[in-house]
Amino acid sequence: xxxxxQTPKHLITATGQRVTLRCSPRSGDLSVYWYQxxxxxxxxFLIQYYNGEERAKGNILERFSxxxxxxxxxxxxxxxxxxxxxxxxxxxSSVESYNEQFFGPGTRLTVL
Amino acid sequence: xxxxxxxxxxxxxxxxxxxxxxxxxxxxDQSYGLFWYKQPSSGEMIFLIYQGSYDEQNATExxxxxxxxxxxxxxxxxxxxxxxxxxxxxxxxxxxxxxGNQFYFGTGTSLTxxx
Numbered sequence: 449x450x451x452x453x454q455t456p457k458h459l460i461t462a463t464g465q466r467v468t469l470r471c472s473p474r475s476g477d478l479s480v481y482w483y484q485x486x487x488x489x490x491x492x493f494l495i496q497y498y499n500g501e502e503r504a505k506g507n508i509l510e511r512f513s514x515x516x517x518x519x520x521x522x523x524x525x526x527x528x529x530x531x532x533x534x535x536x537x538x539x540x541s542s543v544e545s546y547n548e549q550f551f552g553p554g555t556r557l558t559v560l
Numbered sequence: 561x562x563x564x565x566x567x568x569x570x571x572x573x574x575x576x577x578x579x580x581x582x583x584x585x586x587x588x589d590q591s592y593g594l595f596w597y598k599q600p601s602s603g604e605m606i607f608l609i610y611q612g613s614y615d616e617q618n619a620t621e622x623x624x625x626x627x628x629x630x631x632x633x634x635x636x637x638x639x640x641x642x643x644x645x646x647x648x649x650x651x652x653x654x655x656x657x658x659x660g661n662q663f664y665f666g667t668g669t670s671l672t673x674x675x
Binding site: 504 | 595597603604605606607610651659660661662663664665666667668
């Protein structure tokens with residue numbers, strides 16, 4: 449167990465809908481990262497937050513947004529969902545921006 | 561150009577033997593970090609080992625060691641005395657300071673340990 453929690457574990461929804469994925473980092477970790485893992489794209493970095501502020505942005509679509517709250521938990525919002533958004537979404541956390549990341553168990557999103 | 565290249569989509573190794581998983585990286589940054597992660601069939605991503613670009617010695621963590629050849633920009637993972645539980649996907653990753661500490665992952669190598 450990495451200490452990073454993600455909810456829900458599974459999510460099934462329809463195209464056009466909006467969902468929110470939640471992540472709680474390990475105790476003491478200030479940095480939170482979001483990744484998308486799909487069969488055809490591999491593991492793609494989406495966005496990073498550090499102590500509430502956006503630190504780095506990767507291949508995140510405009511339909512997606514994220515934030516990190518004062519208690520350091522983070523949420524990833526996915527809107528106007530498309531079939532291609534079906535993937536495993538990982539959250540990871542680290543103490544600082546440069547340390548090794550510890551991954552949560554992931555949220556498997558299925559868009560029908 | 562790909563930041564991280566893992567050229568071996570699949571590898572097989574006999575139990576108790578050593579195996580090397582290849583990883584090459586592309587950066588012009590002087591300060592970067594290299595990581596290896598393991599993803600078993602259950603799906604979780606498990607951190608294995610880290611090597612900083614300024615580290616002189618190769619990193620080791622138990623049965624894992626990272627063969628760091630800076631001039632060749634390679635960061636191969638060596639697993640000694642393979643066990644059946646080592647069967648998994650293995651991802652090489654790089655953190656690059658000049659892109660704001662973005663992380664880049666390779667496409668992974670699937671390792672199967674044969675009894």
